[in-house]
Amino acid sequence: MLNITTEEQTRIRELYQRVLSVSAQSEFLVSGNPVQPSKLSPEQLDEMWREHRDNMASVVEGNLTSGMKRVAIAGAGRCDSFHLADLLTLANERGVEQIDLIDLNIDALKTALEAAQAKLPGSSLSVANGVSVLHVSPSCNCRAIGCDLTFMLPQLLDDLESDLAADLSTRVANGRDVSSAMAESTSDIIRRSLDGRKIIECDQRYDLVISDCLITQINSFFGVTAVAKWLPILRSNPAADLNLAIVVHEGMLTLDHLQTLFRLAKDDGRIVFVSDVIRIVGDQTPRPRFINRGVDASAILRSLRPDLTIEHLYPTWQWNRSQNETENVSAASLTNQRQDGV
Numbered sequence: 001m002l003n004i005t006t007e008e009q010t011r012i013r014e015l016y017q018r019v020l021s022v023s024a025q026s027e028f029l030v031s032g033n034p035v036q037p038s039k040l041s042p043e044q045l046d047e048m049w050r051e052h053r054d055n056m057a058s059v060v061e062g063n064l065t066s067g068m069k070r071v072a073i074a075g076a077g078r079c080d081s082f083h084l085a086d087l088l089t090l091a092n093e094r095g096v097e098q099i100d101l102i103d104l105n106i107d108a109l110k111t112a113l114e115a116a117q118a119k120l121p122g123s124s125l126s127v128a129n130g131v132s133v134l135h136v137s138p139s140c141n142c143r144a145i146g147c148d149l150t151f152m153l154p155q156l157l158d159d160l161e162s163d164l165a166a167d168l169s170t171r172v173a174n175g176r177d178v179s180s181a182m183a184e185s186t187s188d189i190i191r192r193s194l195d196g197r198k199i200i201e202c203d204q205r206y207d208l209v210i211s212d213c214l215i216t217q218i219n220s221f222f223g224v225t226a227v228a229k230w231l232p233i234l235r236s237n238p239a240a241d242l243n244l245a246i247v248v249h250e251g252m253l254t255l256d257h258l259q260t261l262f263r264l265a266k267d268d269g270r271i272v273f274v275s276d277v278i279r280i281v282g283d284q285t286p287r288p289r290f291i292n293r294g295v296d297a298s299a300i301l302r303s304l305r306p307d308l309t310i311e312h313l314y315p316t317w318q319w320n321r322s323q324n325e326t327e328n329v330s331a332a333s334l335t336n337q338r339q340d341g342v
């Protein structure tokens, strides 16, 4: 399980606040970023998210098999995309002992635990070492873990603020075209942040790790239009020219996320990768290759690790995320295929 101390929980809360404030100032996080509270009422959520929730429920149910003891949901947020109380009831029935909800937004996780507690008779909440725990039954707990699953956000935010604009300007002044300069600058910054980070290791890894539409958020630091808005140097260039940059670092970050999932799961553990990366019906914004083509979760993963064996690919479903945003969601399940040295 991820071992997170009280101090780390506090640091993650501060980091999350910083992500929000940098996002508000610089607009380089894409709009519609669900790190922010949903503007939908509970009734609207029930209605509009029904298809997404039902599909998530059947994906989770199908993968949560008897004998599993530890389960992690990465990017759980406020648990709006699944019925947490139902999931915990099922987990308890199937003998799961520990469910860890992991997200940068620790307050959203705590709200989700409180809502689930109200629906689960006999359950109770406590705080152990600064971490909120919902006791579902004497043998089943659910924890709210604040964690940056890229392990690099502080460095990345620093470098974006201090280095990106200057780095790009220098490259363009030296004769690079803007697309190539963008690809090189952002890739350099990401690589530096990845290289310099300290990864929190798991002391007991999980039988099942579900990544719940987290990858779009991780990649959203570099949304095409948002970056173009943020950096004056890019304003005169059509966003399509930036495809190269986006493909380069989305690939890098998606592969890194996959490796994180493998790191969290036991050697024979199961991973479910759910992605809304194939997105937005009617949105004309240029997207990287695989997004524009509407390719599914298995193709995204296999474009990054061609050797992967995908066990199950679920039929794509639609997620009516807000009044004007409908995304296609794709899910794939696989057994851990961690490589040496990762």
Ligand SMILES: C[S@@+](CC[C@H](N)C(=O)[O-])C[C@H]1O[C@@H](n2cnc3c(N)ncnc32)[C@H](O)[C@@H]1O
Pocket (backbone or CB within 6 Å): 034, 035, 074, 075, 076, 077, 078, 079, 080, 081, 082, 102, 103, 104, 105, 108, 147, 148, 149, 150, 151, 153, 212, 213, 214, 217, 218
């Ligand atoms: C699209 S939401 C998933 C929906 C969520 N499961 C729900 O039901 O509301 C993605 C989640 O990823 C979280 N997130 C974004 N970047 C993250 C990071 N670096 N580490 C951990 N969580 C992150 C966000 O806070 C958000 O809750």
